[in-house]
Amino acid sequence: MPSSPTVRASLLFVLVAVVCLFFADIAITTANPWRDLGRFFMGIATPDFFSTEGLYIAILRTVAFAFTGVALGSISGFLLALVYRFRVVRLFCAFIRSIHELFWALIFLQFFGFHPLTGVLAIAIPYAGIFAKVYSEILDEADPEPRKLLPFGTGVISTFLYARVPDCWEQIRTYTAYRLECGLRSSAILGFVGLPTIGFYLEASFSQGQYSEAGALLILFYVLIATIPWWVRPKLLPFYIGAAPFFLGDGLPIVWGNVARFFTEDIVPAPIRNNEGLGSLASWFSDLMITEALPGIWNTLVLTQIALVFTGVLALLAFPLISTHFGGPVRRTTGHVFLVIARSTPEYILAYILLQLWGPSMLPAAVALALHNGGIIGHLIGRQSSGIRLRTDASSGINRYAFELVPRVYRSFLAFLFYRWEIIMRETAILGILGIATLGFYVDSAIQSIRFDRAMVLILITALLNIGIDALSRYIRRRLALQTMPTC
Structure with missing residues (x-):
């Protein structure tokens, strides 16, 4: 089985994602999503x-x-x-x-x-x-x-x-x-x-x-x-x-x-540009933080953590689709096609399509992020699992998956997942342009209203948030003795 520290870290992230679900807007708001989904697949x-x-x-x-x-x-x-x-x-x-x-x-x-x-x-x-x-x-x-x-x-x-x-x-x-x-x-x-x-x-x-x-x-x-x-x-x-x-x-x-x-x-803050003094600058910055930056940061973090855990779940479920230890050539070929489509489609395009079908909420974004990143990690872990040699008397089916393969690939799986954490954060922020209230939503709104000074501050905050998540990810990988730069 995976070592105790990795299990504790995994459970902690799952718990955080469950808590985040209570604060997330995951409703389907379109009148007839199944009809729209059918029309989309008919177009394909x-x-x-x-x-x-x-x-x-x-x-x-x-x-x-x-x-x-x-x-x-x-x-x-x-x-x-x-x-x-x-x-x-x-x-x-x-x-x-x-x-x-x-x-x-x-x-x-x-x-x-x-x-x-x-x-x-x-x-x-x-x-x-x-x-x-x-x-x-x-x-x-x-x-x-x-x-x-x-x-x-x-x-x-x-x-x-x-x-x-x-x-x-x-x-x-x-x-x-x-x-x-x-x-x-x-x-x-x-x-x-x-x-x-x-x-x-x-x-x-x-x-x-x-x-x-x-x-x-x-x-x-x-x-x-x-x-x-x-x-x-x-x-x-x-x-x-x-x-x-x-x-x-x-x-x-x-x-x-x-x-x-x-x-x-x-991009010079309006109070400085208009020579209004430090008091006006402090008020301008305070208003920006309270009305835009803090809500954007909160929603970005909430959606990122939900998408991260969704990605992990999907990757663990997807890697048997291409592993040589499960099914035959037809099933593996079908699995390869699914994972190629999932990882080849940019998260932004996936989110855009799902938003048209389900309406504006965090659900399309979370699913899009999970499909793309889960497809990438599932593909890599599936290839790695195919290189594992099992005993001739090894169990089959769900027991092979749960007791033979998952424990052997779990540390690599976590390394890949934590490595993509910062990438998921970057994508979460930008998905706000589609109408989800992450940092990108407030950046796009500021640009549309020709307030470039506010937009640049929000972009800088987004960059610092991404740098912080990247540093935290590297720290966790070091503490868990995971690969710093996972390869397969």
Whole structure:
């Protein structure tokens, strides 16, 4: 069985989630959710791939934004990884990666408008912080022996290129490929703020009740993700990266005066901008905290903890679907398809679809977060469980699951779950843009009312909250002696 500390930690998180349920709004408010759900699945079953040429333009733009943003982020992240040992660099990277891509997009929209640079930077900046952290960890784990074999007097750059990078190259390549898949998901949801990617057309299709068109978009997106190993070949990457910027689309020219005004006036707190004194500033900040920040923080934490436990439950239930210790090839293939769909669909798109079907509450968001993250963890744990060798007289069925496999994968399961805690928090905050009263709701409301000073403070609070959850997650993983960076 799992060790006592891990059991106690698990029960504590379950208890917290149960308490949070009493404070959560999880009602279904639509008049006929089952009819709407049926219409949605009928749209999936009868996709209209030729309804508009916009479908294929959306796919092309989604790929272009992903390649350009991820390429820029990986290059910047690699350079930052070389100096990641400095505290100021680590803090900078932690800050930029703690702000969701949609928040970055909302910021850049205010002065770049719907220019392609908005989408590219919205992906590249947080990804640079993520790449820096992961690349630095990979480089730190490089075997030191090759460096000892180089001739005396070999330069630092030559030592790095010939003794460290080759040892880490496969891990760097694999992680970068994974980030490209994430970049495609990030690129897709940028359409929900007006950029011409899949999310833009998906939102338009749902708002007009065109479920067959929405089904076609989702199917094309799943095919795009599932076929990455076939069309993303190392030899073709220079061509893709070089060509991607030419398919980002056009935008209005950037007015650099708007950029300067945004940083020198728009985001400056109103009392300071109007020379109203410290008393007015204190009143302004107090009102912001009481009416927006604290309710947003509370709802974000409540939804995060519910979604975290839902994710864990779903992952434990899902991993037998692909484990070789259960069922036959047909069942495992079906399980693989389900988990691919669950983990390939961005949480934002899942939440948006469920909100259309069930109405605005925390329930669609919790289910969306659990499906996506549970699909990822269930897939990884299922692969890990398939590598476990059981005795010839091992029990079968539920006993095999409960007494043979779960105890052996439970620590890895917790490592993955705690590792995704901060990611779930980031997504929870941004789902507020859809109308759920998390921090993103108040950020979006402030931007819509042209109160950028309040929006920036709320975004900073969101970043600090994410950094705090990440630090708490690392502390718990260390205390439970779980893997700091779980791999499978």
